[in-house]
Amino acid sequence: MFITPAIIQTALEVGLIYSLVALSLYLSFSILNLCDLSTDGCYTLGCAVGAITTMAGHPILAIPLAMIAGVCSGFITAFLQTRLNVESILAGIIVNTGLYTINLFVMGLSSNISIFGVDTVFSLFKGISDSPFWTEWHKLILLFIIVLISCLSMAFFLGTRLGLSIRATGDNEAMVKSSSINTAGTITVGLCVANSFTALAGCLIGQYNKSCDINLGTGMVTIALASLVIGETIFGRYSVKKGIVGVVCGSCLYRFIVAMALRLNVPTEAFKLVSAIIIAVAIAAPRCKEYFLLQKAKTEAKKAHEAENKALGRAK
Amino acid sequence: MLRLKNIYKTFNKGSINEKQALSGLDLDLKRGDFATIVGSNGAGKSTLFNAIAGSFYVDRGLIELDGEDITFMREHERAKMLGYLFQDPMKGTAPHMTIEENLAIAYLRVSTGKYQIFTRVSKKDKEMFKEHLSLLNMGLEDRMNHPVGLLSGGQRQALTLLMATLVTPKLLLLDEHTAALDPATAAKVLELTKSIVKERNITCLMVTHNMNQALELGNRTLMMDCGRIVFDVFREERSHMKVSDLLEKFSLNAGKNLDDDRVLLSVDQKKN
Numbered sequence: 001m002f003i004t005p006a007i008i009q010t011a012l013e014v015g016l017i018y019s020l021v022a023l024s025l026y027l028s029f030s031i032l033n034l035c036d037l038s039t040d041g042c043y044t045l046g047c048a049v050g051a052i053t054t055m056a057g058h059p060i061l062a063i064p065l066a067m068i069a070g071v072c073s074g075f076i077t078a079f080l081q082t083r084l085n086v087e088s089i090l091a092g093i094i095v096n097t098g099l100y101t102i103n104l105f106v107m108g109l110s111s112n113i114s115i116f117g118v119d120t121v122f123s124l125f126k127g128i129s130d131s132p133f134w135t136e137w138h139k140l141i142l143l144f145i146i147v148l149i150s151c152l153s154m155a156f157f158l159g160t161r162l163g164l165s166i167r168a169t170g171d172n173e174a175m176v177k178s179s180s181i182n183t184a185g186t187i188t189v190g191l192c193v194a195n196s197f198t199a200l201a202g203c204l205i206g207q208y209n210k211s212c213d214i215n216l217g218t219g220m221v222t223i224a225l226a227s228l229v230i231g232e233t234i235f236g237r238y239s240v241k242k243g244i245v246g247v248v249c250g251s252c253l254y255r256f257i258v259a260m261a262l263r264l265n266v267p268t269e270a271f272k273l274v275s276a277i278i279i280a281v282a283i284a285a286p287r288c289k290e291y292f293l294l295q296k297a298k299t300e301a302k303k304a305h306e307a308e309n310k311a312l313g314r315a316k
Numbered sequence: 317m318l319r320l321k322n323i324y325k326t327f328n329k330g331s332i333n334e335k336q337a338l339s340g341l342d343l344d345l346k347r348g349d350f351a352t353i354v355g356s357n358g359a360g361k362s363t364l365f366n367a368i369a370g371s372f373y374v375d376r377g378l379i380e381l382d383g384e385d386i387t388f389m390r391e392h393e394r395a396k397m398l399g400y401l402f403q404d405p406m407k408g409t410a411p412h413m414t415i416e417e418n419l420a421i422a423y424l425r426v427s428t429g430k431y432q433i434f435t436r437v438s439k440k441d442k443e444m445f446k447e448h449l450s451l452l453n454m455g456l457e458d459r460m461n462h463p464v465g466l467l468s469g470g471q472r473q474a475l476t477l478l479m480a481t482l483v484t485p486k487l488l489l490l491d492e493h494t495a496a497l498d499p500a501t502a503a504k505v506l507e508l509t510k511s512i513v514k515e516r517n518i519t520c521l522m523v524t525h526n527m528n529q530a531l532e533l534g535n536r537t538l539m540m541d542c543g544r545i546v547f548d549v550f551r552e553e554r555s556h557m558k559v560s561d562l563l564e565k566f567s568l569n570a571g572k573n574l575d576d577d578r579v580l581l582s583v584d585q586k587k588n
Contacts, residue, residue, distance in 0.1 A: 167413060175421075
């Protein structure tokens with residue numbers, strides 16, 4: 001069989017974890033209209049902090065600790081942008097570069113750590129029941145719960161007065177300022193929340209893979225952007241609820257496409273190129289659709305015009 | 317209510333683009349004053365508004381609002397006391413958010429208590445928004461959940477006016493807020509402005525390029541040139557004034573003729 005349940009399961013599991021990063025970019029990129037390029041480093045930071053805490057025997061504590069680390073990273077990015085007037089892209093790159101060293105220090109100056117043989121949130125959750133169904137699906141169920149809680153809290157957050165101010169900051173900054181809201185504050189809060197989700201995803205992937213690598217986050221921002229664009233293409237972009245559902249679905253779909261590509265026996269050496277092509281296609285898809293619709297409208301208009309000319313000629 | 321004392325502001329100091337936008341400007345507005353401001357391009361009208369709103373700090377001078385020194389108060393803190401309408405109707409609203417959400421943001425001026433930022437917009441607030449919207453007479457109260465980007469320029473400007481006055485401001489700044497609208501819509505927005513300002517007795521400053529408007533609206537007319545107020549007229553003197561008198565006064569006080577096509581065009585239109 002081309003598509004086995006196991007493939008779907010893995011694609012969904014990893015897709016759900018990645019959807020948290022996409023959710024983070026939804027907040028910083030789509031809503032706040034900022035380019036936060038510190039995502040790669042922040043993802044690894046979450047993984048490193050999570051892995052170290054898990055190794056110390058606190059897999060559950062690892063989650064909030066990783067998120068706090070993410071908040072700190074987001075705060076520094078926001079501080080550079082809002083208080084020191086560093087360009088948003090540049091601020092992300094600077095923080096990303098700095099985080100590489102910080103991550104190495106967190107990981108005890110080794111570029112790769114393994115956390116085999118200790119409890120993770122997944123192994124703790126597995127211990128609830130012995131049934132074969134549970135053993136098979138516990139990871140997916142746990143991830144689903146975590147992502148559901150994250151999405152609900154994000155939707156709730158964006159509906160509060162603070163969330164509304166954050167949304168307006170990305171939509172029309174001048175208006176927000178003249179409504180007595182400090183945009184430096186809203187940007188800071190937005191980036192802190194966004195990066196906490198990125199770090200949460202990093203923490204989960206570390207416990208999922210039972211390892212952490214210093215280069216884990218490379219290319220993460222592109223993958224998350226691809227998920228975001230796929231979601232926006234399918235679900236539209238203006239409503240918050242649709243946006244959040246779209247982000248999660250887009251992320252799972254992206255993982256699914258990658259899984260299919262792997263099934264087509266793409267050699268592992270070519271894998272980066274394949275993902276880059278998938279991302280480019282996903283981002284270009286709306287434009288291509290527009291182009292084809294325009295061509296269709298043009299041919300139809302031409303046909304109608306010709307038919308009209310014919311009718312006129314006959315009348316003469 | 318508003319007191320500006322000896323205000324100076326120079327942009328791009330020390331470069332060849334150096335421009336003294338405000339030079340020794342003095343202004344004293346009483347509570348409930350509705351003053352119109354005219355002046356040629358580059359006279360400093362918008363700079364004056366931005367100085368009051370706090371887009372930048374002035375180089376020298378004192379700005380006082382309702383007895384409080386706001387010279388160095390930050391922009392978003394002053395915004396609590398100010399309403400500001402721009403010429404561009406797109407500037408005052410967030411296009412991808414609904415009418416209701418836009419109003420909720422404007423209403424944040426009064427609801428920034430410690431924990432209130434984590435609350436959602438309540439039913440009571442929504443009812444209140446609806447009531448205010450119905451006063452505009454544009455049918456917007458039935459479109460509360462539509463994105464503002466779908467509204468026309470006139471509707472957006474009317475909504476911005478409502479947002480600026482939802483919480484009665486101490487001072488309302490109108491920077492040619494009807495200039496980008498078609499004549500019929502402009503008249504309607506102006507009518508709304510008049511009724512809201514009058515009803516709540518809001519102190520108001522309005523820039524206009526229309527000389528007739530400058531004399532008809534409000535109770536006081538100011539003329540600006542080279543970053544100063546060159547002419548200030550109110551009460552009886554103002555009620556007897558015609559546009560030609562105003563132009564004459566200007567050339568007398570500024571030492572030159574008013575050279576603004578838009579102003580002069582608006583005068584010509586009236587003659588025909």
